[in-house]
Amino acid sequence: MLNVQSYQEEGVLQETPATGLTRRELFLASAAGVASVTIVSLAKAHDDVDEAAELIKRLTGRIAIASDRLHLVMPRTFPNGYTVPLNVEIDSPMTESDYVRYVRVVAPRNPLIEVATFHFFPQLSQPRVSTRIRLAEPQDVLAFAELNDGTLLMTKTWVDVATNGCA
Amino acid sequence: MLSSMPRIQVPSSATKGEIFQVKALISHQMETGLRRDNEGDVIPRKIIHKFVCRYNGADVFVADLHEAVAANPYLEFYLRATESGRLEFVWHEDGGGVYSLAHQLLVAQ
Numbered sequence: 001m002l003n004v005q006s007y008q009e010e011g012v013l014q015e016t017p018a019t020g021l022t023r024r025e026l027f028l029a030s031a032a033g034v035a036s037v038t039i040v041s042l043a044k045a046h047d048d049v050d051e052a053a054e055l056i057k058r059l060t061g062r063i064a065i066a067s068d069r070l071h072l073v074m075p076r077t078f079p080n081g082y083t084v085p086l087n088v089e090i091d092s093p094m095t096e097s098d099y100v101r102y103v104r105v106v107a108p109r110n111p112l113i114e115v116a117t118f119h120f121f122p123q124l125s126q127p128r129v130s131t132r133i134r135l136a137e138p139q140d141v142l143a144f145a146e147l148n149d150g151t152l153l154m155t156k157t158w159v160d161v162a163t164n165g166c167a
Numbered sequence: 168m169l170s171s172m173p174r175i176q177v178p179s180s181a182t183k184g185e186i187f188q189v190k191a192l193i194s195h196q197m198e199t200g201l202r203r204d205n206e207g208d209v210i211p212r213k214i215i216h217k218f219v220c221r222y223n224g225a226d227v228f229v230a231d232l233h234e235a236v237a238a239n240p241y242l243e244f245y246l247r248a249t250e251s252g253r254l255e256f257v258w259h260e261d262g263g264g265v266y267s268l269a270h271q272l273l274v275a276q
Contacts, residue, residue, distance in 0.1 A: 082237060083238075114234075114235065115236065116233060121228070125228045125247070
């Protein structure tokens with residue numbers, strides 16, 4: 001039941017106007033050939049937990065709790081934005097009564113903020129994954145994980161990239 | 168453009184209960200739909216938007232991928248060995264393309 005709900009929420013998200021606005025603006029900017037970096041730097045935000053929590057609330061409609069059970073490991077600085085290593089791991093016993101449903105990664109300063117969502121299964125998989133992502137500019141990358149009881153945990157990490165990986 | 172060749176790295180055997188690592192890689196442009204060609208036309212989006220790993224028919228790891236995943240998407244994840252059987256890896260591309268690989272895992276009791 002809850003599982004179905006979380007999938008539905010993701011489906012709805014694609015069309016949520018609240019999140020679409022920023023993305024559309026940035027998309028139009030880059031489509032028009034304007035360096036999106038310039039546009040975004042005007043709106044350079046002060047990164048704090050409140051802002052991250054606010055974004056997650058817009059995406060999921062729910063409140064996330066900053067947690068040190070969620071580990072998002074990325075290089076602090078990286079020479080290019082095309083293939084930035086990402087490792088995310090959640091401390092969880094992964095039993096039927098206590099497990100992680102998914103972890104979702106977003107890059108709020110990318111023209112399209114969604115990066116990836118990884119789904120895990122109790123007893124069968126570990127909530128630990130590595131991949132490589134694109135970043136348009138230096139930013140706080142966010143990860144948030146939903147546990148089986150519906151709790152949302154969040155964390156973020158600052159990554160400085162020298163080149164735009166989304167151009 | 169490269170042909171999309173999927174590759175996996177996974178142990179051939181494991182002991183029951185053991186956590187093992189899986190590495191999955193596919194050659195793919197992951198065209199974001201944000202770029203334009205020389206004529207100024209938008210190059211349509213074509214990405215691998217989903218990756219699924221099944222173990223004896225059951226989903227054990229699923230990834231929804233978006234434009235911000237790097238070209239030649241690489242995934243490293245961890246599964247628990249339960250019983251001998253078939254591991255199946257499926258990459259879903261925009262437009263309905265599917266790439267898949269299968270692997271036989273031997274699990275010692």
